[in-house]
Amino acid sequence: MVSSETSTSRSQRIFLWIVALLMVVGTIGSFGMIVVANENDQRDQARISELEAEYQVEYDAYQAKQAAQAAELSEKYYPIFEPYSSRAGVFNKGNVTELTTTDLVVGDGETITSESSFSAYYIGWNPDGTIFDQSINDGSLNAPLFVSPGTVIEGWTEGVDGMKVGGVRELTIPADKAYGETGNGDDIPANSPLKFIIMIISTPEEITMPDIPEELIRYYQAGGQ
Secondary structure, eight states: OOOHHHHHHHHHHHHHHHHHHHHHHHHHHHHHHHHHHHHHHHHHHHHHHHHHHHHHHHHHHHHHHHHHHHHHHHHHHHHHHGGGGGGOOOOOGGGOOSOEEEEEEOOOSOBOOTTOOEEEEEEEEOTTOOEEEESBOSSSBOOOEEEOTTSSOHHHHHHTTTOBTTOEEEEEEOGGGTTTTTOOSTTSOTTOOEEEEEEEEOOOOOOOOOOOOHHHHHHHHTTOO
């Protein structure tokens, strides 16, 4: 006959074996979940890397097309526009009380109004003769500036009114139609009148930027997690 003490010890050993077995199974299960999660993360990251690489190829092609277009336009218009850069120089700010325009070349294309969208090359300078911004860059022209209504200073909007595509015009702009009391950076102090040479050209064919894949957008919005 087995004593109650022996029976109790055996029951305890069985219980401990069961607990140990459950712990082993739990550990293996947790490890398996980690492995699966890691494998999923690796697949997800591989997918993201693939999408990023594909988009980079498309974006590089987009930039190359933009550069080629800018170079073609520069070759055509640089010899025409560059000579006007010599007009930039010191002027008396006290004499600038209203917007004035001087046509240097009268274009033969579409007439521009204050509500028009257009493309232009430009040179801008302050009363000290400092050119603060321009399309000319190291012997060539940057891509033309695309202007839509409401995106430029008032002096530009009013100053190009009546120009024709292909035309070149000098604008003398009083401070209140430029950057007013706030100015804009070191070269355009507060209450500074400005001068510009503007050449309006036919707007070149639009080169569309490739869309970022929705999957990438969701990934970035989630913090790249």
